[in-house]
Amino acid sequence: MPESALADDLERRRTGPAPHVATRAPLGPAGRLVWDFLTLFAERRYAEANPFLAPGCRMLFPGGKVMTDCTEVPQQAAATYRWVKKVFDRIDELPAADGTIVYCHGTLFGQWADGAPFEGVRYIDRFVIADGKIADQQVWNDLCLAIQARTGAK
Numbered sequence: 001m002p003e004s005a006l007a008d009d010l011e012r013r014r015t016g017p018a019p020h021v022a023t024r025a026p027l028g029p030a031g032r033l034v035w036d037f038l039t040l041f042a043e044r045r046y047a048e049a050n051p052f053l054a055p056g057c058r059m060l061f062p063g064g065k066v067m068t069d070c071t072e073v074p075q076q077a078a079a080t081y082r083w084v085k086k087v088f089d090r091i092d093e094l095p096a097a098d099g100t101i102v103y104c105h106g107t108l109f110g111q112w113a114d115g116a117p118f119e120g121v122r123y124i125d126r127f128v129i130a131d132g133k134i135a136d137q138q139v140w141n142d143l144c145l146a147i148q149a150r151t152g153a154k
Contacts, residue, residue: 010111010117013085013109014083014085014110018042018085018086018087018109020087020106021087021088021089021106022089022090022106027091027093028093028100029100029129029132030099030102030129031093033133034091034104034125034127034134035088037049037052038086038125042084042085044083046071049070050069052134053068053070053133054130054131056068057133058136058137059073059136059138059139060136060137062139062140062141063144079113080113081110081111081112081113081143082110082112083110084109084111086104086106086107086108087107087109088104088105088106089105089106090104091103091104091105096128098130099128099131099135100129101128102126102127102129103124103125103126103127104125106122106123107120107122107123108120108121108122108123108143109121116150118146121146122142123139123140123141124139124141125138125139125140126138126140
């Protein structure tokens with residue numbers, strides 16, 4: 001495929017919807033809240049995503065990075081990738097004493113900081129939903145393994 005066609009395809013993937021395996025319709029309120037939050041986030045609509053966070057919400061990312069505002073995430077990630085989207089393979093909702101626990105499982109695709117595309121990187125997000133807001137988010141993914149595989153680092 002010519003380089004311009006690859007660039008066009010990458011731009012379509014960046015601006016278009018993610019090809020989710022899961023569907024939103026069967027989810028309960030907590031699962032739909034997570035779906036909507038992650039969708040806004042992928043579309044870089046951070047001002048619209050931030051109100052989904054409860055006061056004091058903590059978002060814990062790989063490497064122990066803690067953030068409290070959606071706009072912090074792309075600033076922290078800029079050295080690693082230009083953009084990333086999540087493919088939702090499955091969303092599980094579980095009642096808990098402090099609200100509803102929502103797990104979102106799937107893969108990441110996007111563009112590394114140097115412009116090369118990536119896809120198929122596993123992730124799991126765990127959310128605590130309390131009083132209709134995200135009280136806590138923990139993110140696990142294999143981006144570091146993808147970087148190691150790409151660079152040959154150990």
